[in-house]
Amino acid sequence: MANGSHSLRVMFMTLVGAALLLIVLALIAVWTGAMPANADAAPGRLETWAAKRSLHATLNRDALGLKSPLSTNDSILTQGVRLYGTYCAVCHGTSDGKASAVARGLYQHAPQFAKDDVTDDPVGVTYWKITHGIRFTGMPAFDSTLTTNERWTIATFLARQDSLTPGALAAWKALPSSVEVKKSE
Numbered sequence: 001m002a003n004g005s006h007s008l009r010v011m012f013m014t015l016v017g018a019a020l021l022l023i024v025l026a027l028i029a030v031w032t033g034a035m036p037a038n039a040d041a042a043p044g045r046l047e048t049w050a051a052k053r054s055l056h057a058t059l060n061r062d063a064l065g066l067k068s069p070l071s072t073n074d075s076i077l078t079q080g081v082r083l084y085g086t087y088c089a090v091c092h093g094t095s096d097g098k099a100s101a102v103a104r105g106l107y108q109h110a111p112q113f114a115k116d117d118v119t120d121d122p123v124g125v126t127y128w129k130i131t132h133g134i135r136f137t138g139m140p141a142f143d144s145t146l147t148t149n150e151r152w153t154i155a156t157f158l159a160r161q162d163s164l165t166p167g168a169l170a171a172w173k174a175l176p177s178s179v180e181v182k183k184s185e
């Protein structure tokens with residue numbers, strides 16, 4: 001009996017010791033800069049896994065039930081294209097599918113929607129991402145800079161990007177390329 005409780009106590013102290021050691025090592029990594037703060041370092045596997053897993057769970061909880069208040073017509077889609085050109089194209093590109101210098105410098109790759117669109121995602125999920133942004137990435141939150149209506153308008157355009165009305169398609173093709181700077185070396 002006495003022996004049993006002794007070995008339990010040893011096990012408990014070992015666990016506490018190991019946990020403390022991990023915390024101290026993590027603090028040393030932060031303090032000495034061993035944890036990279038630069039955007040051109042590849043993010044670690046743990047960071048990538050945690051960011052993806054928690055985004056997935058957050059979207060399931062908060063975004064799946066969101067319903068658009070807008071109907072989809074040529075005028076809404078065309079407005080969506082214009083707003084996209086102003087606020088999003090610098091990172092997500094225009095119809096030529098070429099990534100800008102800003103997009104190429106992001107360490108979480110910003111999908112170029114001309115090639116890699118989000119038409120399969122529920123419109124509410126895209127609205128949520130525009131509204132709240134995506135933590136650990138360059139994707140900004142637009143809840144304090146765009147109105148609810150503007151955010152739904154852009155989300156509506158992205159949901160229908162593969163089946164635009166003629167006016168919206170012409171506006172999309174007319175957005176200027178977001179590539180202004182060529183890499184010189």
Ligand code: HEC
Pocket residue numbers: 084087088089090091092106108109110111117118126129130134137138139140142154155158
């Ligand atoms: C400063 C750069 C930047 C700007 C500006 C930006 N985004 Fe993003 N966006 C990103 C990055 C980086 C990601 C990738 C995040 C990730 O890896 O999860 C992203 C992801 C997304 C996604 C998810 C894509 C997918 O495949 O799941 C959507 C949708 C999106 N952005 C829409 C927009 C819209 C709409 C705008 C404009 C209102 C916008 N973004 C503006 C950088 C940006």
